[in-house]
Amino acid sequence: MEVNQDYELPCGRELETVWENLDEVDDHQADCVHCRTARESLLALRSATQELIDEPDPTPPDLVGRIMSAVRAEVRRGQMLDLSAAEPGSVEVSEQAVAVVLRYAADSAGNVRARRVRVRKVGVDDSGAAQVEVEVTLATRLGNTSGADTLARVRELVSAAATSRVGISLVSLNLLVEDVYEDGE
Template sequence: MTRADLGADRLPCGASVDSLLEQVADGAPPSDPQHQRDCPHCRAAVHELRGLWEPVRALAAAEVAVPPDLVTKVMLQVRALARDGWHTVIAGPLGSTRIATWVVAALARSAAGRVPGVALTLGRAGPVTAPATGALGTGASPTGRRRRDARGVGVAGANVVIILDVVAAYGHDLNLLGDAVRAAVIRHVQALTGLTVLEVNVTMVDVVEGGATAGTPETF
């Protein structure tokens, strides 16, 4: 199996897993820097791919023979990124646990919504450059509602990237509020899922008059 075999595999945002692997393996710049900067799916996948490809890179630099099945095993794991693009998969000795992206998103919004000073949490829509959903791979494809529920969250392996838009209650230090939201989301998601939260990017999109209590977490 070669990297070219992955050409048809795509993440939920439509990005090619093959292109991301080429970027990681060859040290190439992103083909679409703006998309990758704003896309939680790509950011999580690139981090996961770096970990998957590291054994190949390390052995290629050493004066030893690379095990003949190493690249094949790595490529099978890479292919799984597209197949499980809407789920994180945690393998254990007795089986595996799959956690849907929209479940992670719900946990993140719930944690953010309970932070004093947060009036509303909004799941960030995907980058405007993302291909149409018809370009996705053949993995399990959720309904439109589930896609909306999963906005702002990307998963790859056991790694998660979260993007949240927050409406703040007037009178709060927005920098400190962003830090509090980030800490709450990381703590809550990691405690309930065991996943590794790589990033929580918070954008304050509005300020409203009102009390310091949190509102009901919602999405748009």
């Protein structure tokens, strides 16, 4: 370890000299209060440094779990989609984030609940925006007598959200009704 060579003690001896002779005390160091104080500080520094070397921090017990959570989140996030931008540069959003926006749009149609939303990138349009296929699996409310109108409303809301809220080009939208729910559920 090198000590700053430009530091001179009040007695005229350089700190580097004290460091180099840390284990050998000469007559001057034995009598000089400045050299003794510097030597004690340097011995404490050396001891503390050695403790850090000898006993490194233990691995946190939850380290593997935290790493795996980050990996799982990255996988769930899905593929990144390029969005068209008015300004130069690019904007990306995950398929998962797009699915959340589209699920909210489907749920707002009334008489249905989105169960699953799958977004899959299939290309890029002329503006650079992602082209996607979307599949929405729905549950309809028991007693919904206007099923066709409800599905048309879901299609309208999801399509509008895809283009105006997210900025993606919707190539296809498949709606699948696979469940029924009662108002209390």
